Amino acid sequence: MVRRVFVDTSVLFPFSVMDLFLALSEDGVHQVLWTDELLEEWERVIVREQSRTPETARSVTAAIREFFADCRILPESYATLIDQMPGNDPDDHVHMAAAVAAGVDTLVTANRADFPTGPLRKLGVEVMGPDAYLAELFEDLPFEVTGAVLRIAGERTRPPMTPSDLLAALRGAGLRAFPDRVERRLQAADP
Numbered sequence: 001m002v003r004r005v006f007v008d009t010s011v012l013f014p015f016s017v018m019d020l021f022l023a024l025s026e027d028g029v030h031q032v033l034w035t036d037e038l039l040e041e042w043e044r045v046i047v048r049e050q051s052r053t054p055e056t057a058r059s060v061t062a063a064i065r066e067f068f069a070d071c072r073i074l075p076e077s078y079a080t081l082i083d084q085m086p087g088n089d090p091d092d093h094v095h096m097a098a099a100v101a102a103g104v105d106t107l108v109t110a111n112r113a114d115f116p117t118g119p120l121r122k123l124g125v126e127v128m129g130p131d132a133y134l135a136e137l138f139e140d141l142p143f144e145v146t147g148a149v150l151r152i153a154g155e156r157t158r159p160p161m162t163p164s165d166l167l168a169a170l171r172g173a174g175l176r177a178f179p180d181r182v183e184r185r186l187q188a189a190d191p
Helices: 013-025 037-048 054-067 075-084 092-103 117-122 129-140 142-155 163-172 177-191
Strands: 005-006 030-033 106-109 127-130
Touching: 005 092, 005 129, 013 129, 013 142, 013 163, 030 092, 037 054, 037 092, 054 092, 054 142, 075 092, 075 163, 092 106, 106 129, 117 127, 127 129, 129 142, 129 163, 142 163, 163 177
Parallel strands: 005 030, 005 106, 106 127
Antiparallel strands: none
């Protein structure tokens, strides 16, 4: 069964991590679910951080809405759960409520302090950091995950990117265990 995940905005920076999560969804390795609030928050943050213009940020979220339309969590499915969510950050309550309502397996966040692990586990949602999640996914599906990494690198043309370049970008984004495991697999496969 394909894992269903909700990826917090904190994981969608930098683009190497976002691209990997979406490529894995595109390849059917897992399914990344999203809400309008998540994509709107991502647009605000990416523009505020001056990583994208408002127009290019909207084009990214428009592509997600189009290509992953079946992964949208409808607001009416989680609206009544928002006020029942644990934690001190009301802005994250909507993400937790959507994850619970959609029955995701894992909520992936780089900001674990705002997503109480114990209470969310009782609601059926595991909370993991991006590196731990991706490393676990790789252990379960090494061929499929490695294939996605190779595909992403192969599709990059401006600038061109090798698998090693992609893994270095992921390390630069704070991932450690995942790129190391993929790199060891690639080295073992290279005669």
